[in-house]
Amino acid sequence: MTNFYKKNIAIFVMFTLFIPNLVWGAEVDLNNYNYIISDAEALNYQSMDKKDIQEFLDSKGGYIANKSYMGNNPSPEQLALDPNKEYPKTRTTAEIIYNAAQEAKINPQFLITMLQKEMSLITDKAPTENQQKYAMGYDCPDRSGCAFKTSGFANQVRATAQQFAWDLGKDEETGKYRIYGYSWSPGKTSCADDYNSFLPCTSDGIEVTPENRITAAMYRYTPHVVGNMNFKRIWNKYGFGGEIDDEENDLPVAEPGFFPEGALLKSKGSQAGTIYLITGGEKRAFADMTSLLSRFDPDKVLLVDSAELDKYDNGYIIAYANYSVLESPDGDRYLIDGLTKRLIVSDEIFRQLGFNPDEIEKVSQSELDAYVTGDSLDASASPFAELWQDMSNEAIYLVKDGQKHRIVDQFIVDVNFPAMKIKDVTTKTLDDLKTSTPIKLVDGTLIKVETDARVYVISNGQRRLIPDGNTFGKLGYSWAGIYAVPSKIMNLHQLGEPILSRE
Incomplete structure (x- = not known):
């Protein structure tokens, strides 16, 4: 496989994945792209102490709540002793957030919201190493890989806090706020979701005029509308901002059971658990590994919460290997081809297919009913790909x-x-x-264009957008499983409906 298609986690881990004009799980004033939170809220670094942070993390039940990380994250006391000295040490997540907030004079609630917005780390019970390694998406520009020097949970949190402190602060020589020196600055209209921020916007771009310093700084950090509206949504959901009113949410919301057609699912924490295929709005269990391996790549099996599996009705069990020959009670013989049964019309066709009578399995009519009737095999053309x-x-x-x-x-x-x-x-x-028709990518393949942050999953031959990092994690996908492909492959697949889910 050429380097062009190499799975590159460094490009993707920073993203809460984006698409213009699609705001998922909306709550408070998500139509105002020009305002996210107030400057005063962003700078309220005394909003939580270490105990408050730990209790909040515990209440959300994420993996990082009781995790510790190595890094140079000095406490206020250490900074008071010698601000130029490094203090590498293993610290708890709560300590890292608190220390970074106090050093940068940035609201710890802001850092918590960023961790959830970028990598869903506040609620994710089983994050990948790379989710933690690039926790804030810091120094991970859209069109290149993440910088190794700023990798690591502790480094990411501290560096992000310091960047926003810099952007929101004043230049010591001029006395002017630094944010006014950037293309994203208060009162200046720029282009979000575009190749660059400069006017005029392309057809993909959205004009945004930040109303304050923190909004401008956040678009400088994440130049995408959905990412920043997602921050606002999480901020309010966590009680850091205005009231939540779900009754006013008139945006599309995923129905129960939102996994794409063709997904292979298994319950988390179950070593020998049943594997299911999602098809036709049902979950169909594989009777054994042979019935799975003869049809699908086991590496595409996704580990999901059992509650998600429970949202699907049970369909027919997939009980026989692909290309099995089954005989009905009436003596008719069928070739199993995927999830279809194809009548073998004569003994001569049976022989041409290369089978012998010992390979025939006699089954009940109900077992045959598990397979949709496909085209009969009545010619010499081979059904084997x-x-x-x-x-x-x-x-x-x-x-x-x-x-x-x-x-x-x-x-x-x-x-x-x-x-x-x-x-x-x-x-x-x-x-x-x-x-x-041309062959399309197999269901479950994750793709993106090299120069675009948006990630799609192939389902029924269509490409369906995964609009945010929370949905990506809930679907059970791996950041390392994303392929960067050329436009000709992307355009081979018709754009389907985005996959929507509530957090």
Whole structure:
């Protein structure tokens, strides 16, 4: 696989993923992009002491509540002794937040909200190492990787606090607030969700005119509307701001059971638990690993809360391996092809397929009913998929049932068919086949364009936006599982509905 497609966690870990004009889980005044919180709120560094912070973290039940991290995060007492000395030490999350807030004179509630907005760390019970390593998304610009020198939970929290302290503070020589020296500054209109902040905005951009210093500083840190409106939503939800009124939320909200079609799910904390396929709004259990492995990549199984699985009705059990031959009580024989059953119309076709009678499994009608009826097998064209490559131009096709499906990029071969061998054939051999639709990425593949922060999951051949980091975590995905792809692969998949969920 080329370096272009390399999974690059450094690019992605900073993001609460964004799309213009989509605000999920809205509460308080999320239509005003120009104002997030007040300057006074951002600078209220005495809003919580260490005990208050610890109690708040405990109340949210996240993994980091009782976690400790190594870093240079001096306490107020240590800074008073020698502000230039380094004090590397393992400290609790609450200590790190408190010390950073006191040093930078930034509200600890602000830092808590940032941790949730960027990586869902306040509530995530099982965050990845990279979520913690790049906890604040600090020094992780949209179009390049995160800086190693500022990685680490403790470093991220302190560096973020210091950046906002710098932006909100005054220049010692001029006496002017530093934020006015940037493209994002109070009273100045700039472009969010765009290639850069300068006017005029492109069709992707949104004009924003920050009303105060902290709003400008936050757009400088995260130049995306949804990310900053998400901050406002969390801030108010946690009681750090205005009242919450869910009755006024008229934005789309995900229905129970929001996992995309084709998702493979397993309950967290269950080593030998049942694995399910989400299809048709139901969860279908795999009877054994053979029935799973013959159809899907086990690495795509997502670990999710059991409560999410309980939202789905149980469908038919998937009880037989792909390409099994099942015989009905009436003596009809069927080839299992994915989740369909295909009638083998004659003994001759049965022989042409390469089967022998010992491979037939006799089943009940109810077991056959678990599979949708597909096209009958009544010709010599093979139902078994193969990869063929035109020797004259190296174009690759998936060939099945007498039809050829173009594969537009080697990346799709690598992801969809990593173990399948490619057969070289002549152009004439391919010309004898009927041309069908191009092959798309397999369900569950996470993709983004190199220069765009937005991440999509493939579901039913469509790309569906994952609009925020909380939803990404709730879906059970891994940051390391995201592929950066060229536009031709992205555009091969029609844009579907975004995946929406409440926190």
